[in-house]
Amino acid sequence: MEPHMLTLFLLLIAALLAHAGAGITSSYRRSLLGLSAMPFDADVFRPPPGYNAPEQVHITQGDLTGRAMTVSWVTPHHPGSNVVRYGLAADNLTRFAEGTVRRYAFGGSYQSGHIHHATLSGLDHATVYHYAVGYGYENVRRFSFKTPPAPGPETTIRFGVIGDLGQTAHSNDTLAHYEARPGDAVLFIGDLSYADNHPAHDNRRWDSWARFVERNVAYQPWIWTTGNHEIDFAPEIGETVPFKPFTNRYRTPFRASNSTEPFFYSVKMGPAHVIMLSSYTSYGKYTPQWTWLQDELTTRVDRNVTPWLIICVHSPWYNTNEYHYMEGETMRVQFERWVVDAKADIVFAGHVHSYERTHRVSNVAYDIANGKATPAFNVSAPVYVTIGDGGNIEGLATTFRSPQPDYSAFREASFGHATLEIMNKTHAYYEWHRNQDGVKVVADKAWFTNRYWLPTDTN
Ligand SMILES: *[C@@H]1O[C@H](CO)[C@@H](O)[C@H](O)[C@H]1NC(C)=O
Ligand SMILES: *[C@@H]1O[C@H](CO)[C@@H](O)[C@H](O)[C@H]1NC(C)=O
Numbered sequence: 001m002e003p004h005m006l007t008l009f010l011l012l013i014a015a016l017l018a019h020a021g022a023g024i025t026s027s028y029r030r031s032l033l034g035l036s037a038m039p040f041d042a043d044v045f046r047p048p049p050g051y052n053a054p055e056q057v058h059i060t061q062g063d064l065t066g067r068a069m070t071v072s073w074v075t076p077h078h079p080g081s082n083v084v085r086y087g088l089a090a091d092n093l094t095r096f097a098e099g100t101v102r103r104y105a106f107g108g109s110y111q112s113g114h115i116h117h118a119t120l121s122g123l124d125h126a127t128v129y130h131y132a133v134g135y136g137y138e139n140v141r142r143f144s145f146k147t148p149p150a151p152g153p154e155t156t157i158r159f160g161v162i163g164d165l166g167q168t169a170h171s172n173d174t175l176a177h178y179e180a181r182p183g184d185a186v187l188f189i190g191d192l193s194y195a196d197n198h199p200a201h202d203n204r205r206w207d208s209w210a211r212f213v214e215r216n217v218a219y220q221p222w223i224w225t226t227g228n229h230e231i232d233f234a235p236e237i238g239e240t241v242p243f244k245p246f247t248n249r250y251r252t253p254f255r256a257s258n259s260t261e262p263f264f265y266s267v268k269m270g271p272a273h274v275i276m277l278s279s280y281t282s283y284g285k286y287t288p289q290w291t292w293l294q295d296e297l298t299t300r301v302d303r304n305v306t307p308w309l310i311i312c313v314h315s316p317w318y319n320t321n322e323y324h325y326m327e328g329e330t331m332r333v334q335f336e337r338w339v340v341d342a343k344a345d346i347v348f349a350g351h352v353h354s355y356e357r358t359h360r361v362s363n364v365a366y367d368i369a370n371g372k373a374t375p376a377f378n379v380s381a382p383v384y385v386t387i388g389d390g391g392n393i394e395g396l397a398t399t400f401r402s403p404q405p406d407y408s409a410f411r412e413a414s415f416g417h418a419t420l421e422i423m424n425k426t427h428a429y430y431e432w433h434r435n436q437d438g439v440k441v442v443a444d445k446a447w448f449t450n451r452y453w454l455p456t457d458t459n
């Protein structure tokens with residue numbers, strides 16, 4: 001071997017060794033077929049039988065701790081009843097809540113159905129309630145849900161985590177896989193219907209999406225984070241108010257956490273304090289979101305009551321995919337110090353259509369001048385999970401940056417969903433379920449230890 005060849009060879013070996021033991025880039029490659037939206041006549045979009053039957057039923061937590069639940073639904077032809085009847089037994093719905101009804105128009109050609117929102121309050125924690133909508137008309141539809149346990153360190157909860165779902169056959173697999181072993185609630189990390197990928201933001205895709213996910217979200221609360229596909233800013237068709245379809249169709253309990261806008265807020269559910277941030281609402285110093293988050297972390301989070309602190313935000317702060325690389329950087333710079341100081345356990349993000357989990361790193365030491373721009377292990381830092389892999393129409397983000405940075409623990413370009421099971425004050429079990437061509441496979445899993453109560457050097 002020529003001397004310079006030998007040098008090259010040794011350098012190559014050294015480079016390979018330097019990255020041995022670093023993160024895993026999974027070699028599993030899934031088929032890229034079937035990415036278009038399911039057709040309007042697909043079984044999952046079928047309206048319920050009966051004239052003007054309530055459809056698109058969905059629920060979300062209606063207050064700070066889960067003693068209220070907001071029920072939303074659409075009646076297609078006329079307003080119908082605004083009432084939700086509910087009670088402890090399916091055949092004895094003794095209580096009722098009166099809601100509101102609204103419609104909205106979009107782009108000059110779309111007119112929504114009649115969108116109802118009603119909040120059932122005064123509920124007991126950890127209790128099953130039955131409810132029905134469509135009273136006063138023939139087509140009553142019946143559902144049920146269970147309220148979360150009262151906030152407390154001895155409680156448990158199992159979250160599903162889904163992002164960037166959309167309405168393709170892959171989206172349907174993701175939902176079916178979650179339903180095969182559902183949790184108590186879904187943390188939805190933004191980008192719901194992808195209606196805006198259709199001509200003139202075809203808002204019929206908001207309706208079809210809501211009919212598609214009803215089979216789960218009518219029975220357990222989905223906690224909403226907003227993504228870029230909720231903005232629906234379309235001045236070319238006269239739509240200049242951001243988040244118009246989303247805010248007409250979906251409720252968040254933002255006032256309960258003293259937020260002033262529906263896009264950033266928090267809920268407490270059993271052992272967890274969950275904060276939803278908005279990548280698409282201003283977050284610079286002195287803005288409402290900045291002020292609210294500072295207040296939230298310093299006055300409303302109490303780890304004695306809710307040992308686990310979870311943050312959901314659409315655009316990731318740590319992402320090693322070429323797709324949307326560094327888009328979340330300005331928000332990271334603004335908020336990371338607070339989040340590490342607060343010893344948050346996990347930050348879930350979406351947006352990037354692949355899966356990634358990081359080690360516990362922070363970049364808080366960097367101050368532009370000192371050159372310390374490499375993320376460093378920090379025992380107080382959260383794990384960052386990117387879960388924008390629900391299966392939407394835009395397809396997978398398959399190009400990861402190479403070599404895999406040390407802070408990236410596991411990454412794979414597949415669709416799927418995660419579950420997070422909080423066992424007690426110190427331990428939570430986490431799994432990512434890949435959609436392996438229609439079959440659910442656990443492709444990544446980890447035990448997380450609580451940063452506040454058990455800040456060990458491991459996960
Ligand atoms: C229906 O519920 C009410 C209040 O919860 C209760 O007082 C009543 O006994 C129940 N009726 C039946 C038939 O179960
Ligand atoms: C969606 O998934 C459900 C549950 O697996 C199945 O019954 C249904 O036929 C699927 N629909 C489509 C259009 O893939």
Ligand SMILES: *[C@@H]1O[C@H](CO)[C@@H](O)[C@H](O)[C@H]1NC(C)=O
Pocket residue numbers: 064256257258300
């Ligand atoms: C919200 O603000 C009001 C007025 O400052 C205060 O009384 C209340 O305790 C706050 N609630 C929460 C959940 O922080």
Ligand SMILES: *[C@@H]1O[C@H](CO)[C@@H](O)[C@H](O)[C@H]1NC(C)=O
Pocket residue numbers: 337340341362363364365376377378379380381
């Ligand atoms: C780890 O995080 C803490 C809390 O934000 C911070 O004070 C400390 O400087 C960080 N350590 C490193 C090595 O970045």
Ligand SMILES: *[C@@H]1O[C@H](CO)[C@@H](O)[C@H](O)[C@H]1NC(C)=O
Pocket residue numbers: 423424425426427
């Ligand atoms: C918490 O759960 C973990 C996992 O199940 C278990 O190993 C640990 O002993 C539990 N801690 C307590 C205090 O029960």
Ligand SMILES: [Fe+2]
Pocket residue numbers: 164191227228229314350351352
């Ligand atoms: Fe997105």
